[in-house]
Amino acid sequence: MESGIISVDKWRSGSQAYFLTHLHADHTAGLSSTWKRGPLFCSRLTARLLPCKFPSFDLSLLRILDIGTWHTLSLITPSSGDPTIVYVKAIDAHHCPGSVMYLFRGEFGCMLYSGDFRWEKTSVEAEIRRTMLLDALKNEKLDILYLDNTYCNPKYSFPPREVAAKKIVDIINSHPEHQIVIGIDSLGKEDLLLYISRELNIKIWVWPERLQIMHLLGFHDNFTTQTSLTRVRAIPRYSFSTDTLQGLNKLCPTIGIMPSGLPWVTKPLKGNENIFGSSPSSSCINKSNLSPDITKSSEKHDLIKDLGIASRFHEYIYTVPYSDHSCFAEIQEFVKLLRPINIKGIVSSSPYCIDPVYYFGHLCGTKQAFWRVHQKIENEEVEENRTCEDTNIKLASEGNSTKGKAGKKRKMDEFYFFGIRVSRVSLLRRLSRGVRIADDE
DNA sequence: GCGATCAGAT
DNA sequence: CACATCTGATCGC
Numbered sequence: 001m002e003s004g005i006i007s008v009d010k011w012r013s014g015s016q017a018y019f020l021t022h023l024h025a026d027h028t029a030g031l032s033s034t035w036k037r038g039p040l041f042c043s044r045l046t047a048r049l050l051p052c053k054f055p056s057f058d059l060s061l062l063r064i065l066d067i068g069t070w071h072t073l074s075l076i077t078p079s080s081g082d083p084t085i086v087y088v089k090a091i092d093a094h095h096c097p098g099s100v101m102y103l104f105r106g107e108f109g110c111m112l113y114s115g116d117f118r119w120e121k122t123s124v125e126a127e128i129r130r131t132m133l134l135d136a137l138k139n140e141k142l143d144i145l146y147l148d149n150t151y152c153n154p155k156y157s158f159p160p161r162e163v164a165a166k167k168i169v170d171i172i173n174s175h176p177e178h179q180i181v182i183g184i185d186s187l188g189k190e191d192l193l194l195y196i197s198r199e200l201n202i203k204i205w206v207w208p209e210r211l212q213i214m215h216l217l218g219f220h221d222n223f224t225t226q227t228s229l230t231r232v233r234a235i236p237r238y239s240f241s242t243d244t245l246q247g248l249n250k251l252c253p254t255i256g257i258m259p260s261g262l263p264w265v266t267k268p269l270k271g272n273e274n275i276f277g278s279s280p281s282s283s284c285i286n287k288s289n290l291s292p293d294i295t296k297s298s299e300k301h302d303l304i305k306d307l308g309i310a311s312r313f314h315e316y317i318y319t320v321p322y323s324d325h326s327c328f329a330e331i332q333e334f335v336k337l338l339r340p341i342n343i344k345g346i347v348s349s350s351p352y353c354i355d356p357v358y359y360f361g362h363l364c365g366t367k368q369a370f371w372r373v374h375q376k377i378e379n380e381e382v383e384e385n386r387t388c389e390d391t392n393i394k395l396a397s398e399g400n401s402t403k404g405k406a407g408k409k410r411k412m413d414e415f416y417f418f419g420i421r422v423s424r425v426s427l428l429r430r431l432s433r434g435v436r437i438a439d440d441e
Numbered sequence: 442g443c444g445a446t447c448a449g450a451t
Numbered sequence: 452c453a454c455a456t457c458t459g460a461t462c463g464c
Contacts, residue, residue, distance in 0.1 A: 025456060032444075150453075185455055238451050238456050261453065325454085 005075055006086065008102060008113045008146070009346075013037050016075045017063075019088075021115030022099035023049055023187055039063045041071075043090055045098035048216055049187070052209070065090040067100065068132050077107070089136050092129055093117035095148075095324045096188035097217055103136050109143035112338065114346070116148045118323070119330040120160045130337065142340040149345035149356045150325040151261060157328060158261060158321035159309060165195045167310050168257055168320050172200065172232065179254040180232045183240030186210065188324050190217060192259060193234055197222040205233040245316035255316050261323030328359075335360040 004014040009021055011030030020042040021027055031040075033054040041063045042050070050057060065071055065088065073086040086106040093099040095116040102113045120126050158164070172180050184193070186209070193204050203224040206214060214223045224230065235244075240256060248254040310320045326334065335343065335356070343356045 024454090026454080030445080034444080155452095188455090236456075237454085238458095241451055243451095323454095 004078065005084075005106075005108075006073075006104070009115070011035075011037070017041060017073055017086075019102055019113075020046060021093065021102070021113070022046060022096055023053055024096065024116070024185070027115070028053065033057050035061065041065050041088070043067060043098045043100045045217075046100075047098075049098055049213065052213060052216070065100070067092055070136075091133055091136070092125075094120065094125070094129070097190060098187075101133075103133070105140070110137070110140050111144045111146065112142055112340070113146040114148045114334075116150070116325055117334075118161070119326045119334045121330070121333065122160045122162065134337070137338070142338050144342045144344060145335070145338055145340035146344050146346050147331070147335070147356050148325060148347065149331065150347050151323070151327055152331055152345060152356050152359065154328050154359075156261065158323055161191065161322055161324075164259065164309065164320050164322035165192050168192065168259065168322065169196055169199045171255070171257060171310060171318050171320070172196065175253075175255055177253060178231070179248065179252055180257065181240065181245070181248065181254060182232070182234045182257045182259065183237040184210075184234045184259070185237055187213065189234075189259060189322070190214070190219065192322055194219065194222055196232060200232070202232060203230045205230050207236065210234070242314050242317065245314065249316060255318065256314075258317060258319045259322030260319055261321060261325055261327075331356070332360065 004016075006017045006019060007015040008019040009027040011018065011028075016038060018038055018040045020031070020040060023046055031054065033056040035054070035057060038061070040061050042065065044064050044066065047059075047062050047064050050062070051059070067090050070087050070089050073088065075084050075086055076082070077084045084107055086104060088105075089103045090100040091103060093101050093115050095118055099115060099117070101115050101117060104111050104113070121130075168182075182189075182193070182196075193206075196202075197204050203222060205225065205227055206223050208225050211223055211225050214220075227233070237258075240258060245254060245256045310318050312318050343360055345356045
């Protein structure tokens with residue numbers, strides 16, 4: 001049987017074509033400026049952004065896939081040496097700029113790799129995308145869906161991004177005298193920042209590399225690297241912490257806003273701090289007379305009363321459920337729409353992320369996968385294993401190329417249309433995402 | 442010395 | 452509690 005025809009967000013050697021869904025770091029681990037293993041397919045926008053991350057990347061290896069158009073790849077069946085045709089269509093994933101899903105058709109059947117995606121149904125764009133996906137699948141069963149299962153648990157529920165964005169503007173407006181910092185990554189959340197910029201009619205500060213990204217995305221008027229021009233700054237998420245906010249508040253009153261799919265917490269609060277801020281006697285209260293006295297009971301009451309979907313985890317920090325991944329209900333809608341024969345989650349890092357078959361197996365074209373997963377769960381220690389593929393990884397005796405307990409995992413793979421080759425994993429480290437299509441396992 | 446990988450942090 | 456990213460250590464060439 002053939003193996004390793006194409007890889008999605010996986011960069012080991014042996015494939016004939018490589019597909020990148022988007023440029024976040026956990027999907028590019030293994031890619032580098034010296035890439036030469038084969039053609040790399042991606043969206044036009046990803047191709048434009050890619051040199052920022054990989055400056056001397058050989059651009060002659062890039063293959064741009066226009067969204068919504070079928071592309072034809074002539075590949076070789078490794079086992080026989082015979083030519084084979086693979087058709088691929090890229091579909092906007094609405095996760096971050098350039099992000100796409102890939103729909104493949106070939107001898108192996110029909111498969112969709114969702115990548116990271118957000119499936120909001122409130123926008124006009126979402127309706128266009130829904131139609132595009134259904135048209136692409138017309139009269140064709142979907143053999144396998146590789147699904148972004150980041151929040152594949154009913155406990156994960158959050159509103160559309162538009163709602164969260166409004167809340168963030170409300171928070172900013174309710175702090176007219178404060179500096180504002182917002183934690184973001186190197187790509188993503190641009191729509192949020194644009195919305196803030198337009199609603200408040202201000203520019204937003206970003207760090208220089210981020211301004212370059214904004215310009216590549218075509219945003220020339222809403223962002224600046226001059227701190228004097230604005231009170232709203234977007235800073236790297238890794239430098240967004242309680243310490244950062246406490247430091248900033250020694251200079252001037254500042255609040256932090258963390259847009260995230262989940263309530264965000266930093267390291268455990270110390271001493272007599274609590275989620276509504278330090279008591280006046282706390283050693284952590286800052287001593288500057290510029291600092292906001294949020295501990296005044298009347299003001300505290302007003303702030304809390306008005307938080308709505310936002311929450312306040314620290315005296316200076318708000319978290320708002322602005323997520324670039326689908327919530328559980330959206331994932332469910334997506335699966336209901338597609339009715340795949342089989343589903344495979346592409347994320348296995350979260351202790352709460354569960355094999356999507358557990359929740360959605362009954363929506364699939366075959367009940368086999370559903371029953372097998374339920375059987376597996378009933379036969380094992382449910383609370384430990386059903387929510388945590390990492391448990392299997394930790395139990396694995398060796399970090400070879402099969403994830404999980406060899407016997408158990410192989411059993412799991414049997415009902416998938418493809419075997420999945422997963423790179424060697426550290427027993428303690430989460431799996432990277434991605435898939436390499438192979439059916440020889 | 443360099444890139445890839447890993448561990449630990451935010 | 453998650454995600455995405457950074458820094459720094461270690462490994463192999």
